[in-house]
Amino acid sequence: MDRDDHTSATATTLFSPLEIGPSPVIRAASAPRKRKSVSSHRHSPTPVGTKSFILDTNVLLHDPGCINKFAEHNVCIPVDVLSELDRFKNEMTERGANAREVHRTLMKIFSAPDASVMDGVKTPGGGKLRLVAYDPDTARENASVREFERIFPGSEKTDHRIIACALHQREVVQPPVILVSKDINMQLKARAVGLECEDYLNDKVEPREVSNFEISRINVSAHELQRYASSGRLTLSANRLGDLMANDYVLLTAGDKASMPAKMNAQGELVRLLHTPESIKVGQGRAVKPMNLGQTCFLDALLDPEISLVTCYGQAGTGKTLLAVAAGLSQVFGRTYNGLTVSRPIVAMGQTVGFLPGSLQEKMRPWLQPVYDALDLLMRPVENQQGPQRKKNRFLPDKPATQEIAAPYDPLIQQGVIEIEALCYIRGRSIPDRFFILDEAQQLTPLEAKTVVTRMSRGSKLVLVGDPAQIDNPYVDSRSNGLVYTRQRMRGQPFAAHVPLSKGERSPLAEAAARLL
Numbered sequence: 001m002d003r004d005d006h007t008s009a010t011a012t013t014l015f016s017p018l019e020i021g022p023s024p025v026i027r028a029a030s031a032p033r034k035r036k037s038v039s040s041h042r043h044s045p046t047p048v049g050t051k052s053f054i055l056d057t058n059v060l061l062h063d064p065g066c067i068n069k070f071a072e073h074n075v076c077i078p079v080d081v082l083s084e085l086d087r088f089k090n091e092m093t094e095r096g097a098n099a100r101e102v103h104r105t106l107m108k109i110f111s112a113p114d115a116s117v118m119d120g121v122k123t124p125g126g127g128k129l130r131l132v133a134y135d136p137d138t139a140r141e142n143a144s145v146r147e148f149e150r151i152f153p154g155s156e157k158t159d160h161r162i163i164a165c166a167l168h169q170r171e172v173v174q175p176p177v178i179l180v181s182k183d184i185n186m187q188l189k190a191r192a193v194g195l196e197c198e199d200y201l202n203d204k205v206e207p208r209e210v211s212n213f214e215i216s217r218i219n220v221s222a223h224e225l226q227r228y229a230s231s232g233r234l235t236l237s238a239n240r241l242g243d244l245m246a247n248d249y250v251l252l253t254a255g256d257k258a259s260m261p262a263k264m265n266a267q268g269e270l271v272r273l274l275h276t277p278e279s280i281k282v283g284q285g286r287a288v289k290p291m292n293l294g295q296t297c298f299l300d301a302l303l304d305p306e307i308s309l310v311t312c313y314g315q316a317g318t319g320k321t322l323l324a325v326a327a328g329l330s331q332v333f334g335r336t337y338n339g340l341t342v343s344r345p346i347v348a349m350g351q352t353v354g355f356l357p358g359s360l361q362e363k364m365r366p367w368l369q370p371v372y373d374a375l376d377l378l379m380r381p382v383e384n385q386q387g388p389q390r391k392k393n394r395f396l397p398d399k400p401a402t403q404e405i406a407a408p409y410d411p412l413i414q415q416g417v418i419e420i421e422a423l424c425y426i427r428g429r430s431i432p433d434r435f436f437i438l439d440e441a442q443q444l445t446p447l448e449a450k451t452v453v454t455r456m457s458r459g460s461k462l463v464l465v466g467d468p469a470q471i472d473n474p475y476v477d478s479r480s481n482g483l484v485y486t487r488q489r490m491r492g493q494p495f496a497a498h499v500p501l502s503k504g505e506r507s508p509l510a511e512a513a514a515r516l517l
Contacts, residue, residue, distance in 0.1 A: 050127065052076055052173050054166040056181035057084040057158075059200045064101040066200065067109075071125040074173075076132045077106075078165040080158050094447070134165040142171050148193045159186050166195055203446045204479040205488040210468045213313055213500035215261075215293055216242070216250045218270075225254040232272035234262065241268070247307060247497035249297040261297055266494045275303035280326045282333060284381035285408070288326045294501040295319055301497040302327035302463065305336070308456065309496040311441075311487040312465045315514040317506030320465040321439055325374040328435035328463070332417060337461065338433040342371045343421040345443035345473070368420060371439060372407075375418070379408040423448065432457035441483040442466035443473045449482025 052074040059066055060081065067075055088099040109129060115121045120128035136155055139145045144167045154160055163179065163186065170177040179190050179197045190197040218240060220228070228234040234252070244250065246266045253259040262270040276296050279289035290296040294314070301310045302324060314320045328340045412418040419434070438444075438452060441464040449464070456462050464486060468478040478484070490496040504511030 050074060050174075052169065052175075052177045054078065054132075054162070054169060054177065054179045055081065056162060056179065056183060056186065057081045058182045059180050060085065060102045061088070061095055061098045062182055062200060063202065064098045064105060066202075067105060067129055068124055069202070070123070070127055072127050073125075074120070074128045074130070075123065076130055076169060078132050078134055078162050080134060080161045080165065082106075082131070084158055132165055132169060134161060134168065136161075136164070139164055139168040142168050144168075144171070144193065151193060152189055159183070159189070162186075163190050163193070163195065166190070167193065170195070203485050204477075205484050207479065209488055210313070210478050210484055213315070213502040215297060215500065215502075216244065216248070217253055218242075218250050220252050220254050222254045222258065225252055225258055225260060228252060228262065228270065228272075229260060234270045235268070236270065245492035246494050247301070248491075249300075249497075249499060251293060261293060263297075263300065263497075273297065273300040275300045277303075280330045282326065282329045282378045283408075285379045286377055286382055288322065288378065290323070291319070291505045292503045294499060294503060295323060295505070298323055298499040298501060299327060301499055303331070304497070307495060307497045308461050309453070309486075309490055309493075310461070310463045311483060311490070311496070311498045312463070312501060313468055313483070313487075313498075314465070314501030315467050315469065315504060317504035317510040317514060318501035319505050320467075320501060321370050321437075322374045322377070324437045324439075324463045324465055325371060326378055328437055329375075329378060331435055337435040337459070339417045339419055339435070341419040341421050341431065341434045341436045342368060342439065343423055343426075343437075344368060344371075344439040345423060345441070345448070368439070371437070372409075375409040376407060381408070423452065426455055427451055429455050430457045431455050431460050433459040434461075436460060436462045438462065438464050440466050441486075442468050442471055442478075442481045443476070444482030445473075445476055446480070446482050446485040449486045452482075453486060 050073055053070055054076045055066070060077075063069075085099045085102055088095050089103060090096060091099070109115065109121050110117050112121065117131050118133065120130035123129050140149070145164050148160075148164055148167055149155060152160055152163075155164070166177060166179045176196055179187075179195055180200055181187055181190075181197065182200055187197045187199070218236070220234070220236075224234060224236075241264070244264045246264055248264045250262050250264070250270065251259050252262050252270065261273055263273055265271050273296065276290065276299055279287040280299075281287040290299050295318075298310075298312055298320075301307055310324075312320050312324075325340075325342070328337070331337050332340050409418055413420070421436075436452075436456065441449070443466070444452070452464075453462060464483050466481075466483045468481060468484055471477060471481060473481070476482070487498050491498065504514055
């Protein structure tokens with residue numbers, strides 16, 4: 001992957017403070033240095049424990065506000081980074097907007113009275129922000145820089161100049177000096193020459209957040225379970241509840257056979273699930289009922305009017321999309337919401353078939369086919385005839401072959417009750433009184449997830465479903481995608497709920513494939 005491709009892709013991901021872990025710093029021997037240039041003079045000693053972070057371009061594009069998120073540590077920006085930002089500032093894209101934001105932020109900081117660009121300006125956390133003017137002739141007096149240029153020739157490359165700048169700074173400021181980059185190839189080059197290097201990890205959740213899709217279990221006594229069954233509430237001590245937060249679902253168990261699901265309310269009590277019908281049926285279509293504990297909890301969250309954000313993890317075949325569409329349609333028909341909006345990120349698996357012709361709905365149809373399948377299953381009348389059902393022709397026999405049979409949901413789409421939304425056009429919208437389903441949300445970047453969540457107006461409900469293990473977007477992973485990020489940041493809010501689904505119900509084959517392949 002070349003640098004431009006990586007920088008472009010990482011530009012759309014935003015958010016919060018850096019999590020840096022300790023790692024050894026390998027110091028290369030250096031020749032005596034001259035003190036002629038601004039970049040080579042040794043800065044005043046920094047407090048013990050303070051680090052100096054050299055920021056790569058893609059980190060600033062990733063989060064334009066990252067400058068003020070390094071607490072008491074020092075932040076250095078090589079001038080080569082500014083030159084690279086200058087290439088993107090005129091783009092009418094998210095990357096261009098972020099580049100302009102970085103320029104405005106730096107200009108505001110360095111325009112303060114007595115601000116020194118090279119000596120640094122105090123940051124809110126107590127560290128310093130400064131620019132570093134890298135002079136190759138002066139830096140080559142450093143043995144580690146000479147060694148780097150010998151191993152990786154090509155000093156005109158921006159990546160190499162930034163790494164060389166970091167190596168030089170390691171010799172002229174108090175250690176440790178750490179290069180922060182989201183470019184994996186650049187990290188490998190830096191580590192190859194002994195330079196400490198870290199990823200920008202703010203949007204990554206803890207590994208345990210995505211390692212287990214099981215509903216939490218709490219062991220209770222038979223008396224406590226009986227009390228909960230009769231009253232619908234149960235209060236337990238904080239140490240027994242663990243890290244449960246508002247709207248988290250649990251299974252109360254008393255022995256091997258006695259168990260009941262429960263939900264944590266905002267007051268810290270475990271309460272009975274109140275929104276779990278035996279089945280959901282839309283019109284004359286097929287009835288859908290929860291098949292396991294996870295689906296029961298998921299349905300409760302989908303039908304709870306007090307919850308306006310639902311996130312759901314689940315492997316393929318666990319019923320995420322079908323239950324979300326069923327709950328949404330039933331509430332639209334019940335006049336709880338004015339309509340159902342569905343969307344998903346446009347990220348292909350493998351080779352694409354190129355541009356798609358037709359209207360927006362026709363272009364989006366291949367991407368949203370699982371949603372159309374769910375709509376068809378839920379709304380097509382069930383035929384009570386004996387024997388095998390003959391597959392219907394796709395085209396009417398008495399009409400031109402270009403006219404398709406109307407699907408049962410087509411009138412709702414034409415009336416705007418069911419709306420197909422392209423995420424690329426969602427910025428600036430305000431979406432009131434809609435049930436919004438975002439399928440395959442694990443393909444989102446945190447910035448895209450934030451954009452969608454902030455579009456929701458009063459009376460709307462947003463459902464984000466996906467499988468963190470099935471990611472085709474090369475610039476997010478199971479711990480940094482928009483789905484897990486939204487769940488982690490919104491956890492504990494009284495209007496947000498999360499349900500993991502672990503048991504596949506599509507077929508034994510599909511469940512075995514999800515586990516073993």
